[in-house]
Every structure is written in C-alpha cells, then in structure tokens.
Amino acid sequence: MANNDSIQKTITVALSLCLVCSVFVAAAAVGLKPIQKANKDLDRKRNILSAAGMLDSNVSIDQAFETIETRLVNLETSSFLTAEELSSAGIDPATYDQQAAAKDPAMSVALNGANDPASIKRRANYSSIYLVKDGDQIERIILPVHGYGLWSTMYGFIALENDFDTIIGFGFYDQGETPGLGGEVDNPNWKALWKGKKVYNDQGEAIIQLAKSSVDSADPLAIHKVDGLSGATLTSRGVTNLVQYWLGNEGFGPLLASLRSEGAQ
Structure with a gap:
C-alpha cells in the first residue's frame, strides 16, 4: 500500500x-508576442530601407521609415487602392499581411503551370508597396517579391x-537556400551587383536575369544581367523567375508602365 501511495504521489x-x-x-508566449511583433515589424522596415539604399547608422529605423x-x-487592376476602397475592405496598409492574404482564397488567386513561374501557388489580390516621395513626385519605389x-x-x-526601370537595390530577408x-x-557583394541594372527592354518586357556565370561586359544585354550564383543553378533560376514574374505583366509591370507613362508626360 505504501508503495502504491508513493507511485500515486x-x-x-x-x-x-x-x-x-x-x-x-503560455504566459511567456502571450507576454512576448507584442515584442516579437515589434521586432518583426522593425526587421521589415530595415530590409525595405536597405533595398532602397536608405539605411543610416545615425538615424533610427523608425525615424528613417517616416x-x-x-x-x-x-494587382488585378494595377491601381492604388483609394481611401474609400481601403475603408470598404476594412484594410489598413500599415498592418496588411500579404503572406496571410495569399493563403486566404477570398483574398487571393490560385496560380499554376505557366502562370506560376515563381512557384508561389497563390498570389494575393493586393500587394503592399513603399514609396519615397518629394512632394507629389515619386523618387523611389520599393516592391516586395518572392518565389521558390x-x-x-x-x-x-x-x-x-x-x-x-533602374534598380537601386535588391535583397532577400527570408530564405533557406544552401x-x-x-x-x-x-552576400553583400552579390547584392551590390544589382545596382544600376535595367529591368525592361525596349518593348517593355521584364528581362532582368541572372547570367549562367559572370556577366560578359561585351554582351549587349549585360545591363539586364547579374552574375549567377556559382554552383546554385536552381536557386539562380528561381531568382530570375521571381523577379521577372513580379516585375512582369502578372505582377507590378502594368503599374510601373503606367507610372513611367505619367512621368513622361
């Protein structure tokens, strides 16, 4: 009996x-959630500023992002959502989660085969973009891209x-490649190679791509090419596919073409 009591105890x-x-x-997870969210938001801002070439060690991330x-x-109409449309949809641009929206059938569209060169499966109907402006004039535009x-x-x-058309900067903030x-x-050295490259040819097609190896300066298309990743053919192909998709007709291409046309007027 004593032994049974001991086991029970x-x-x-x-x-x-x-x-x-x-x-x-559970309490720790709940308590840390606001901190985790704040850190994730800060990292997003840092990466946007980095792509735009606007990181400044003398200015805080939040201050620079202002x-x-x-x-x-x-992305269906290639137009900015108006305040009325945002209000009707109940969406706040500051808190909109594009990754979550892409998983929601009501807020996204399914892609497959030739329509999905970047292998993203679903594309959100709305996308965040980030503008650096001087008065009413857009000075820089930062676009989110992703692909497999x-x-x-x-x-x-x-x-x-x-x-x-001309690239200022490009970089990934989340990837699990070899x-x-x-x-x-x-690699910062590889990311620096994107600066000054051109996305579009004279016909308005997004042809920016990774070369099979190093870019040949004598290549007439060199301005549209970035050095490939040595020993990483599939990753290089994935990078080419995703930038061409998102800057092409199914992504931001029509919006960018419209903005170029407005600037030429």
Whole structure:
C-alpha cells in the first residue's frame, strides 16, 4: 500500500509540475508576442530601407521609415487602392499581411503551370508597396517579391529609381537556400551587383536575369544581367523567375508602365 501511495504521489507531483510549467510557457508566449511583433515589424522596415539604399547608422529605423509611404495596389487592376476602397475592405496598409492574404482564397488567386513561374501557388489580390516621395513626385519605389528557389520560398524587396526601370537595390530577408551556394543571395557583394541594372527592354518586357556565370561586359544585354550564383543553378533560376514574374505583366509591370507613362508626360 505504501508503495502504491508513493507511485500515486509521484504521478500527482509530475502532473502538477507539468501544469505549472505549461502555465508559465503560455504566459511567456502571450507576454512576448507584442515584442516579437515589434521586432518583426522593425526587421521589415530595415530590409525595405536597405533595398532602397536608405539605411543610416545615425538615424533610427523608425525615424528613417517616416519618409516612406506605404500603399496598397490592386494587382488585378494595377491601381492604388483609394481611401474609400481601403475603408470598404476594412484594410489598413500599415498592418496588411500579404503572406496571410495569399493563403486566404477570398483574398487571393490560385496560380499554376505557366502562370506560376515563381512557384508561389497563390498570389494575393493586393500587394503592399513603399514609396519615397518629394512632394507629389515619386523618387523611389520599393516592391516586395518572392518565389521558390531550390529548397525554400525566398522573400525580398527590390527598389527602383523614378524611371521605374533602374534598380537601386535588391535583397532577400527570408530564405533557406544552401549555405555557401544558393545562400549567397545574402552576400553583400552579390547584392551590390544589382545596382544600376535595367529591368525592361525596349518593348517593355521584364528581362532582368541572372547570367549562367559572370556577366560578359561585351554582351549587349549585360545591363539586364547579374552574375549567377556559382554552383546554385536552381536557386539562380528561381531568382530570375521571381523577379521577372513580379516585375512582369502578372505582377507590378502594368503599374510601373503606367507610372513611367505619367512621368513622361
């Protein structure tokens, strides 16, 4: 009987300890959630500023981001959502979660086959974009892009000058490619190669791409090419596919063409 009592007490103590620990873990998760959200938002702002070439060690991330205007674009109509449309849809551009929207059938469209070169499966109906303006004039535009590489979906930002063609900067903030190979998309030296490259040809087609190796300066299309990632053919192909998709007709291409046309008037 004493032995049975001992086993019962041991089980009771173990269960009580598990219950107390689970309460502490749950409380910690709830308590840390606002901090995690704030850190995630800060990292998003840092990556947007980095792509735009606007990171300044002497200015806080939040302060620097005050110069950037966040807008939502309807990718079906290639137009900015108006205040009335945002209010009707109950969407706040500052808190809009594009990744979550892409998973919601009511807020996204399914893609497949030739319509999905970036292998994203679903595309949100609305996309966030970020504008740096001088008065009413857009000086820089920063666009979110994503697509599949070899092992992972790569998420990043690409920034363009106000000709809506010349690249200012490009980089990924979330990717799981092979370190030392496809993972070189995080290499600052490789990211620097994008600056000054042109996205579109004379026909308005998005032909920016990664070369098979190093770019040949004698190549007439060199201005549209960036050095490929050595030993990472599938990641390189994924990068080409995603930038051409998002800057092409199914992504931001029509919006950028409209902005170029307005600037030429």
